Amino acid sequence: MKSDNGSPVIPNEAYTKTRVTAFKQHIVRSMNIDQILNAIHPLSDTSKQTLKKSIAEVNYPKGHILLRADKIETNIYFIKKGIVRAFANTDHNEITFWFGKEGDTVISMKSYVARQKGYENIELLEDCELYELKTENLQKLFDENIDIANWGRKFAEQELAKTEERLISRQFRTAKERYRELLKGNPDLIQRVQLGHIASYLGITQVSLSRIRAEKN
Amino acid sequence: MKSDNGSPVIPNEAYTKTRVTAFKQHIVRSMNIDQILNAIHPLSDTSKQTLKKSIAEVNYPKGHILLRADKIETNIYFIKKGIVRAFANTDHNEITFWFGKEGDTVISMKSYVARQKGYENIELLEDCELYELKTENLQKLFDENIDIANWGRKFAEQELAKTEERLISRQFRTAKERYRELLKGNPDLIQRVQLGHIASYLGITQVSLSRIRAEKN
């Protein structure tokens, strides 16, 4: 079943839609810390143990603000379970520019890189289970352990590749194409996150997104 | 002399414009390899010497294509002198998504991170003097030298912060605001690069950019 160029393949849309609305089946996913760390970049067992010594597990409810734009953040988080959004405030409204879910890393880039106040707030969109790591400890490990330093390098490089790809996608795809791309690449996102946030993430108004979704083919 | 919120401060625009057109004064800038490496992140002398052993100097003329999208790139470059653009091809046209100048690093992120073909072509917009470094050598140094590994990590982190900022800027600033931002932050760019490329970089058509530039205040 392929759906490459704009041709949708859902055999019976009405049925599918009803089913989704009725049950909103959440596939229960969860990633433990070993899976998360290894997915970023394989680490030797000893280095992984070293790293894990600095990591603690924390839980927060839906609606909690994990990171605030107006302070320098001293922790980074790995998402074991749940979904979050990063948003920035402007004069008129707030703009969602990132979603994180199981396996993703929550980090204020500006705090982390430049130790300055960032622009991002992180809001939990579901009850979340998180792994917490003090950046201070991580920095120390970077200086002491070449394995962890390269793991950190890989993390930044991969995030960079992803971010660059999004930037370019935004530059030469229409809002419609970007929505379909998201739908194909992250179908669960549309079910787990309200459309207002999705619209903001795509850089359009909620009304525009509704128009796109309403189009028949 | 400040020009923060949309209020232009050029005292006599007609005069300034004529002057610029007549002389198009290029401030001759150039960065040597030590300056470039240190600007990314300070390195100990010994590590810097080690890294420099793998770096050679090369020159190419304006118009040269330094990197091609259809091949896995095996080099990275530091720009000593000159200006370049990265562009991706689409069905209809090509889209400029990055400019690099003195001190910047030219790298195909996808080749570098995933060892896959990238989407970017790099074209030299002026005659360029470059420092060349084989990624293969760099990878080896990352595994052997923690100093260099952390230098590479810092590089990726900084690029990530910059790219993320651009992505967000695109999301909540209008084309007009982004043009003015660019004009303020990189005034030389507008003089060294043709406006068609700038328009593409801003994510608008050349016609739109002309309209923005034509506005009086």
Place this chain on the structure above:
DNA sequence: TTCATTTTTTATCATTTGTAAAATTTTCCC
């Protein structure tokens, strides 16, 4: 369930941006 609240869709009109083509200006080469 029922009701209040939140989210999503629809409709209308204004604004922005794009497309195409022509006019103008600049650049470059002889």
Place this chain on the structure above:
DNA sequence: GGGAAAATTTTACAAATGATAAAAAATGAA
């Protein structure tokens, strides 16, 4: 300098998106 080519601006019109308001649908709590 002169003339061809390239780059930029302008114009007119079309298409896409935004703003606003209101209707419809979904959600959540009692």
